[in-house]
Amino acid sequence: MINWKKDSTILDIGCADGSMTSKLFKELIPNCKTMTGCDINEDMIRFANEHYASERVNFTTLNIEGEMPVQLREHFHHATSFYALNWCRRQETTFQNIYDIIKDQGSCFAIVVEKFSLFDAYRNLAKTEKWKQWVIDVERYTSPYHDSHDSLKEMQQLLDKIGFAIKKLEHKVIVHDYEKQENIKGGIMAVVPFKIPDELYDDFFMDLSQEMQMFDTKKYNFKKSTNDYFLNVQLLVLYAEKK
Numbered sequence: 001m002i003n004w005k006k007d008s009t010i011l012d013i014g015c016a017d018g019s020m021t022s023k024l025f026k027e028l029i030p031n032c033k034t035m036t037g038c039d040i041n042e043d044m045i046r047f048a049n050e051h052y053a054s055e056r057v058n059f060t061t062l063n064i065e066g067e068m069p070v071q072l073r074e075h076f077h078h079a080t081s082f083y084a085l086n087w088c089r090r091q092e093t094t095f096q097n098i099y100d101i102i103k104d105q106g107s108c109f110a111i112v113v114e115k116f117s118l119f120d121a122y123r124n125l126a127k128t129e130k131w132k133q134w135v136i137d138v139e140r141y142t143s144p145y146h147d148s149h150d151s152l153k154e155m156q157q158l159l160d161k162i163g164f165a166i167k168k169l170e171h172k173v174i175v176h177d178y179e180k181q182e183n184i185k186g187g188i189m190a191v192v193p194f195k196i197p198d199e200l201y202d203d204f205f206m207d208l209s210q211e212m213q214m215f216d217t218k219k220y221n222f223k224k225s226t227n228d229y230f231l232n233v234q235l236l237v238l239y240a241e242k243k
């Protein structure tokens, strides 16, 4: 489906530690010329440069919802982004920036988190006496589509408005089986953005996972959740070309 141009330049947005970007470059897009991973977090970019940079793979700090440097205008053939664009509150600015930095006939492939019981759990814990001191700024970490009644339509209207030609736009659920508590704890706590004191870490995980279990089964009707070491994440998958 994706028309990766030979010798193309690709930007991976929200690359974090760079491991996924490097894997993508090696396994999925072997004939691209260069792959650039970008992230708003400077520490991540430092780590990525130390561990995954090579002659054709590089990493740079960039806020995709900020002002784009002029030299990036129409610079890349393709943009990819995995589980990162849902962090951006200003979706129109974000997708307009992506449109501006890709060349004509270039494309964007993105996986955006739509709904996730983790966000519901954050909201509930933020209201409790026990956790409200640490669980702060919850909306900043919640997907802009989490409360949406028709996120596909919202995304379609946004991409249309900017001028993208939508080639694929669909809703997907991924169910991840972590098999044991230790694994799911590591998986969830790695993405929790709050500074929970070490001595409260286990207690926090227990309360968070209980809330997630409740929302997964009662609000979203998933059969299994954190009690069975399952994570259910609802996603928007999109592939759009610059006309």
Ligand SMILES: C[S@@+](CC[C@H](N)C(=O)[O-])C[C@H]1O[C@@H](n2cnc3c(N)ncnc32)[C@H](O)[C@@H]1O
Pocket: 013, 014, 015, 016, 017, 020, 038, 039, 040, 041, 044, 062, 063, 064, 065, 066, 081, 082, 083, 084, 085, 087, 088, 191
């Ligand atoms: C869950 S991680 C995804 C990591 C990687 N794409 C993967 O799939 O393994 C999301 C990343 O998006 C980054 N991010 C959040 N807002 C951003 C922004 N405005 N511009 C660039 N990166 C951003 C975060 O710093 C974080 O590293």
